Amino acid sequence: xxxxxxxxxxxxxxxxxxxxxxxxxxxxxxxxxxxxxxxxxxxxxxxxxxxxxxxxxxxxxxxxxxxxxxxxxxxxxxxxxxxxxxxxxxxxxxxxxxxxxxxxxxxxxxxxxxxxxxxxxxxxxxxxxxxxxxxxxxxxxxxxxxxxxxxxxxxxxxxxxxxxxxxxxxxxxxxxxxxxxxxxxxxxxxxxxxxxxxxxxxxxxxxxxxxxxxxxxxxxxxxxxxxxxxxxxxxxxxxxxxxxxxxxxxxxxxxxxxxxxxxxxxxxxxxxxxxxxxxxxxxxxxxxxxxxxxxxxxxxxxxxxxxxxxxxxxxxxxxxxxxxxxxxxxxxxxxxxxxxxxxxxxxxxxxxxxxxxxxxxxxxxxxxxxxxxxxxx
Amino acid sequence: xxxxxxxxxxxxxxxxxxxxxxxxxxxxxxxxxxxxxxxxxxxxxxxxxxxxxxxxxxxxxxxxxxxxxxxxxxxxxxxxxxxxxxxxxxxxxxxxxxxxxxxxxxxxxxxxxxxxxxxxxxxxxxxxxxxxxxxxxxxxxxxxxxxxxxxxxxxxxxxxxxxxxxxxxxxxxxxxxxxxxxxxxxxxxxxxxxxxxxxxxxxxxxxxxxxxxxxxxxxxxxxxxxxxxxxxxxxxxxxxxxxxxxxxxxxxxxxxxxxxxxxxxxxxxxxxxxxxxxxxxxxxxxxxxxxxxxxxxxxxxxxxxxxxxxxxxx
Numbered sequence: 001x002x003x004x005x006x007x008x009x010x011x012x013x014x015x016x017x018x019x020x021x022x023x024x025x026x027x028x029x030x031x032x033x034x035x036x037x038x039x040x041x042x043x044x045x046x047x048x049x050x051x052x053x054x055x056x057x058x059x060x061x062x063x064x065x066x067x068x069x070x071x072x073x074x075x076x077x078x079x080x081x082x083x084x085x086x087x088x089x090x091x092x093x094x095x096x097x098x099x100x101x102x103x104x105x106x107x108x109x110x111x112x113x114x115x116x117x118x119x120x121x122x123x124x125x126x127x128x129x130x131x132x133x134x135x136x137x138x139x140x141x142x143x144x145x146x147x148x149x150x151x152x153x154x155x156x157x158x159x160x161x162x163x164x165x166x167x168x169x170x171x172x173x174x175x176x177x178x179x180x181x182x183x184x185x186x187x188x189x190x191x192x193x194x195x196x197x198x199x200x201x202x203x204x205x206x207x208x209x210x211x212x213x214x215x216x217x218x219x220x221x222x223x224x225x226x227x228x229x230x231x232x233x234x235x236x237x238x239x240x241x242x243x244x245x246x247x248x249x250x251x252x253x254x255x256x257x258x259x260x261x262x263x264x265x266x267x268x269x270x271x272x273x274x275x276x277x278x279x280x281x282x283x284x285x286x287x288x289x290x291x292x293x294x295x296x297x298x299x300x301x302x303x304x305x306x307x308x309x310x311x312x313x314x315x316x317x318x319x320x321x322x323x324x325x326x327x328x329x330x331x332x333x334x335x336x337x338x339x340x341x342x343x344x345x346x347x348x349x350x351x352x353x354x355x356x357x358x359x360x361x362x363x364x365x366x367x368x369x370x371x372x373x374x375x376x377x
Numbered sequence: 378x379x380x381x382x383x384x385x386x387x388x389x390x391x392x393x394x395x396x397x398x399x400x401x402x403x404x405x406x407x408x409x410x411x412x413x414x415x416x417x418x419x420x421x422x423x424x425x426x427x428x429x430x431x432x433x434x435x436x437x438x439x440x441x442x443x444x445x446x447x448x449x450x451x452x453x454x455x456x457x458x459x460x461x462x463x464x465x466x467x468x469x470x471x472x473x474x475x476x477x478x479x480x481x482x483x484x485x486x487x488x489x490x491x492x493x494x495x496x497x498x499x500x501x502x503x504x505x506x507x508x509x510x511x512x513x514x515x516x517x518x519x520x521x522x523x524x525x526x527x528x529x530x531x532x533x534x535x536x537x538x539x540x541x542x543x544x545x546x547x548x549x550x551x552x553x554x555x556x557x558x559x560x561x562x563x564x565x566x567x568x569x570x571x572x573x574x575x576x577x578x579x580x581x582x583x584x585x586x587x588x589x590x591x592x593x594x595x596x597x598x599x600x601x602x603x604x605x606x607x608x609x610x611x612x613x614x615x616x617x618x619x620x621x622x623x624x625x626x627x628x629x630x631x632x633x634x635x636x637x638x639x640x641x642x643x644x645x646x647x648x649x650x651x652x653x654x655x656x657x658x659x660x661x662x663x664x665x666x667x668x669x670x671x672x673x674x675x676x677x678x679x680x681x682x683x684x685x686x687x688x689x690x691x
Contacts, residue, residue, distance in 0.1 A: 003485055008469060008477040015468035199466075202430045206464035210525070213428045213458045214481035215450035373432045373447055376391055377425055 001216075002224060007120065009196075009228040019192050024236045027185035028243055034177050035248045051118045054089035055081045056102040063136055063147075064104055067129060070151050078125070102126065108133075165258075178250050179335035180306035183328035185240055186266035187297035189233040193274020194289045196225045197365075203374035204284060218370040226271065226362070235265040253339040258347060262338070265354050266331045270297075272361040273327070279368040304328035332352045378405040381533055381564045382427060387436035389422055389588070390569070395612050396422045398588040404566060411579030412568040413675060419588040420568040422460060422483065424535050425680075427566075428458065451639065454482055455602070457531030457563075460536045463522045465510050472506040475524045482529035496528035499554060516547030523551065527558060534558060536567045540574060552578050572675040584679055591682050600673050603681040605631055607644040609651055609675070612666035615640045620661060627653055 013019055073077040082098065087250065089101045093111070099118040101111040110126045112119040139150050179352070198204045198222050202212035211221060241263065244250045253259055277289050300307075303326055305312045312329055315322050323329040330350040337346040384403040389397040397419050398672060417503050419601045425431040428439055429447045438445050453567040465474045475493045483489040497503055510518055527534055536555060540548045556578055559565050569575050575582055576596050584592040586598070592599050600606075616635055624640075625633045629647030633640070634639045644650045651670050658665055 001480065004477070004480040004484075008473060008480075010464070011473065012468045013465045080510070155498055206460050206462035207466070209425075209430060209460055210458065210464040210478065211481070212447070213453060213456065215453035216481050217448075217450070373429055375432055377430060 005224040006228045009224060010232065012233050013192065013228060017062035020221040022188055022191050024239060027181055027188065027240050029249065031178060031181045031244050034181060035250065038177060042222045050077050050080045051099050051121060052080045052082065053122060054092055054098045054101045055083045055104060056089045056101055057083060058085050059105055061104050063140060064108060064129065066151055133336060139272065168184065175251065176305045177307055178244060178252065179332040180301055180304045180328065181244050182335060183304050184297060184301035184306055186237065186270040186331055187300060187328055189267050189270030190274030190277065190293040190297055191290060192233065193271045194278040194293050196229060197275050197278025198286050200225065201369060203377050219366055222366055222369065224277065229271050230268055233271055234264055237263040237267050251339065252335065255338050258338055258344065262334050262351065264356065265351055268329050269354050269358045272358045272365065279365045300326050300328035304332040324353060325356060327354060378407060380404065381406050381441060383439040385437050387426060387433055387438065389426060389431065389433040396588050400588065400590055402583050402590055402593065404564065406564055408580045409565040409567055409578050411575040411582040412566065412585060413572060413575045413582055414585035415570055418585040420585055421537055424537055424566065424568065427465055455532045457526045457529065457534040459523050459526035459539050460534045461541065463518050465525060467510050467522055470507050471502055471521055474521060475528050478525040479528040491542055492528050492530060496524040500524040501550065516543050519547065519551065521679045531563065533564045536565065538569055540571065576675055584681050592678060596675065599675060599678045602622050603673060603678050604645045605643045605673050605677055606646050607650055609642045609654055610669040611640045612638060613640050616640060616663065624657065627657065
């Protein structure tokens with residue numbers, strides 16, 4: 001009888017367009033939208049073009065010459081200096097063939113025709129040289145052999161911090177959005193849970209009445225619904241995962257067994273949450289219960305970084321217990337833990353919490369609906 | 378014949394409203410038992426209590442000699458229910474719906490297949506096996522609802538107003554089908570507020586009003602409970618008050634009404650009442666048109682017992 005029930009519940013479910021839309025199409029569409037909005041943000045790099053600049057030498061400045069040679073070499077040189085007399089320099093500046101004129105006299109000065117990025121870079125370059133000119137002169141005087149390395153150091157941006165990676169995993173903050181989409185997708189399984197509970201309760205639907213008068217134990221009925229819905233929901237999560245990782249190319253970890261277990265437990269939780277809401281005596285309309293399901297799912301997902309990145313982290317630092325009890329945060333954090341850390345302790349802790357909550361809700365659902373006689377129909 | 382259902386002093390309250398007021402009734406094996414009453418009289422509540430869907434405040438219910446509870450699975454196996462509202466899956470076909478509900482009772486696959494085919498044949502849905510409910514007319518949908526309730530060949534079948542919003546042709550087919558199920562051995566509980574249907578198919582009837590059983594028996598027994606035995610209606614005109622008075626004095630006349638050129642006389646007993654009335658009209662040279670004679674209906678029974686027309690109460 002179990003197979004018989006599963007077969008027809010499954011057929012009914014996959015033919016219900018609303019279920020497919022909310023459980024599959026909506027999360028996929030949201031993930032695609034987020035991908036288009038944020039997905040490429042880290043890939044954007046600014047390619048600066050080499051700046052053409054006229055150099056007018058009134059006096060010979062060996063040190064500055066060396067600096068110019070240094071910044072005009074390499075794969076993407078900063079400057080393309082062109083030595084010329086003042087008339088040609090002004091003419092090329094007027095015709096915008098160069099972005100500025102560097103005057104090499106007793107001191108170094110710069111002329112530009114208009115403000116802009118290139119003018120700002122040229123100005124910074126000259127300012128930086130002038131700030132370090134005294135130092136370089138001193139080095140040339142005391143230790144001429146070190147002059148070249150000093151010039152190289154000057155032409156590079158030097159950072160005094162060393163970046164140490166604690167993990168080989170993905171530490172991209174934007175991934176949090178996609179983890180939250182997954183959490184939301186799993187919690188949206190609650191809609192099918194709510195809907196299916198309507199079809200087994202005599203006080204809520206004619207179908208429920210018909211099922212209540214049949215010689216079938218409520219535990220059996222609820223279990224059938226759970227198994228069927230879970231099969232469909234798990235398949236939906238796998239499709240969502242495949243779409244996000246294979247089509248959108250989002251890095252969601254490659255620890256597949258742990259990942260699939262997470263998807264299974266997470267969708268089980270969403271489903272059970274819906275079944276529990278559906279089993280409550282009030283409110284009695286499906287619309288009102290769906291409203292509760294949507295509100296809870298969205299609120300929990302928002303707290304798990306769906307809309308505001310960093311909210312989950314803020315909660316973690318202020319009221320961490322909320323993150324331990326928020327299933328969306330547990331799901332999202334499990335993705336994060338799998339994708340970031342090489343050990344499974346954080347993931348395991350989240351899974352235990354999520355499984356325990358699922359079990360509690362399932363038990364409460366059974367207790368609510370079993371052997372029910374209704375006060376009114 | 379043994380009792381299939383025994384209800385004793387059943388009381389069901391919805392807060393202040395008493396839905397069932399110390400209701401007692403018995404349904405015997407093999408009969409078509411009618412529960413007749415206006416909407417809100419407690420018919421569906423009675424059925425839902427019997428089926429253990431509703432809690433009740435007082436009384437006892439036994440089905441097949443055993444107390445009925447939500448976990449009385451052995452009793453439930455022998456019961457079929459055709460709900461007032463159509464209860465099917467909209468995304469399953471006609472065949473799949475019947476097979477699903479039959480499968481809740483019959484686990485043997487081959488037997489179930491046979492039963493499903495028979496139910497489809499019985500309800501005349503053979504041409505619509507692959508249709509989904511959304512594609513069926515109201516009458517066909519009702520028939521599908523019936524097929525889902527009876528496919529497992531139950532011994533006791535509840536029909537809760539199965540002909541509501543059904544065209545006359547489908548209604549007749551449904552009533553014929555119910556009679557056939559009864560002939561095949563099923564005990565039927567039939568509720569309706571259409572007295573003609575109840576009169577047509579039920580062997581025993583309980584009339585309900587305000588949660589109480591106000592009369593119980595076969596249709597003939599019920600009709601014998603009331604004073605009026607015959608109604609005669611005659612189309613006539615120019616009838617004077619003195620004629621009405623004289624007609625009221627005829628033997629066995631219970632009540633005389635004259636409205637819109639229609640003379641209606643109710644009799645309490647007597648034979649050849651129509652002859653006496655027509656003789657009187659001829660004697661007085663009063664011309665008349667069509668003449669009707671009607672035996673009392675269950676509506677008359679309801680009217681006399683409650684003081685209101687059954688139809689007025691709907």
